[in-house]
Amino acid sequence: MSSVDILVPDLPESVSDATVATWHKKPGDSVQRDEILVEIETDKVVLEVPAPEFGILEILLTEEGTTVTARQVLGRLRLLDNTEKTIPEKSQTQEITLTQNNIEHLEKVRKDTLSPAIRRLIAEHDLNPKPIKGSGVGGRLTRMDIEKNIPNQHSIPSSHEQIHSVSPALGDRSEKRVPMTRLRKRLAERLLEAKNSTAMLTTFNEVNMQPVINLRKQYGEAFEKRHAIRLGFMSFYVKAVLESLQRFPEVNASIDGEEVVYHNYFDISIAVSTPRGLVTPVIKNIDALSMADIEKKIKELAIKGRDGKLKVEEITGGNFTITNGGVFGSLMSTPIINPPQSAILGMHSINDRPMAVDGKIIILPMMYLALSYDHRLIDGKESVSFLCTVKEMLEDPNRLLLDV
Structure with a gap:
């Protein structure tokens, strides 16, 4: 009987090692080709290692929690001949009937x-x-x-x-200790890196969301029927940010050593909360996407993030980040820059507040905006002007269509 090694897949260029997270099979189990054998956790994503052939899992050479490197042998799979392949195999997802006896x-x-x-x-x-x-x-x-x-x-x-x-x-004062996941550890490192290596400041503004709300009410149903996706707020945020990035290229740039890198493309990271922690999948080339395309891409990435299915290329890159703490009820925050980016925009909850308009008090749905930026690259004038442009686009969304 021949056998084949189960190897750690190639890791991304910026990832040196990984951790064996979960074995889905144990020695002696039969496996189908492409059935997931083990999950490998990096500081960015969870990689699934499938079975290369039909076979029997012969031996595990690494336990869960072990640190491994690219192409390291995880275990060995004994291959089946044609006769053995016809034997009915027990599916990993076969339901187990729980009777009183078992x-x-x-x-x-x-x-x-x-x-x-x-x-x-x-x-x-x-x-x-x-x-x-x-x-x-x-x-x-x-x-x-x-x-x-x-x-x-x-x-x-x-x-x-x-x-x-x-x-x-x-008087139960018990405690519990659990190890940090690689993603959580990497997130902590990046937050400290942003705090210690950037001259980060935050500027605030507020925006009247009534025009966007009216537009969604007027065209939301037709939009969903035509594009099979709900018209949310995020596509408006992304389009407003795109317009602002085009006007203020410093906000779309980054610092590399003693050089400033100006990007002539627009890739935006969207902060997504997942069971494993915060991830920032990237929507690339947003200037070439319609609002329907943006909504579909956001939904796709959010589902992948929730299920742990994001690929490395889907969470790397990005020139600017949008984070929406409003979905959790946040009224105001100071978001932290996502290095090597130079700025991040925080959106918040939309609340009815009394506002003075033309000398009258009117109740309007208002939202605070927060732009955190690296003062080494972006001056106060650019940061405030950037935020005011986002505000103008959201308060008069027709400008996004007319390019004015």
């Missing part, structure tokens, strides 16, 4: 077979794994099983929390 056995097996990555995910979100139905081999819990249950279980107190809330006098 629940107790399954719970015992789970305690022994939970991978370090799964245990860490459970601990991070303080979940109770018992009621979660495992879709892995032998009922094992997979990352997808846990992530599907995070919203549900957060709304239901665990038995420990219920006891604590009923009997606070017990």
Whole structure:
């Protein structure tokens, strides 16, 4: 019988190593070609390693949590001959019927077979794994099983929390420690890098969102019927930012050593919150995209980010970042620059506020804008003018169509 090595895939140029996150198979399991065997976690994305051929997983040479490098051998797959390939194989996603007789056995097996990555995910979100139905081999819990249950279980107190809330006098002051994910560690490093290596300032303004809201009400239904995508606020933000970047090239530039790099293209990073942390997928060449194209791309990248399916090339690059803390209710913030970019725009929640218009008090849906920028490259005049342009485009969105 011949065998083949299971290798760590080639890593991105800026990534030197990775961590074995989750094995989806164990020695002795049969696997189909292209079935996912193991997940490798880098500080940017999670890479899935598929089976190169039909076979039996013969041996694991790296445990979960092990640091590995590109092309390192993770394990070995024994190839099947044509006769063996016809044997029905147990699907990884085959449902396990939990009868009264096997629940107790399954719970015992789970305690022994939970991978370090799964245990860490459970601990991070303080979940109770018992009621979660495992879709892995032998009922094992997979990352997808846990992530599907995070919203549900957060709304239901665990038995420990219920006891604590009923009997606070017990004095339960327990603590838990979980290792930081590679993504979280890298995010922390980049935030410190931005704070320590840039002369970061933030300027604020406010925008009346009534014109955009009216436009969405007037054309939202027709837009969705024609393009099969909902008309959201982000496409307006992106278009307004594009107009501003074209007028103020310094904001679209970056510093490289003692040189300023001016980009003649417009790639915008959109901050997306995922179960693993904050990621910034990039929408490239936005000047060539319609509003429908932008909405579709944002939705696609958001789904990939949530499911951990973003590719390295989809989160690298980007000349400017938009972050929308308003979706979580943030009224105002000072966003941190995403190096090597020179600026980031923070959008916030839209709230009705009394405003003075032509000497009268009117209730309007207002939103604060915040532009954080690197003062080494961008002067106050450019930063304020940039933000005022975004404000003007949003308060009169017809200007985006007329290019005025």
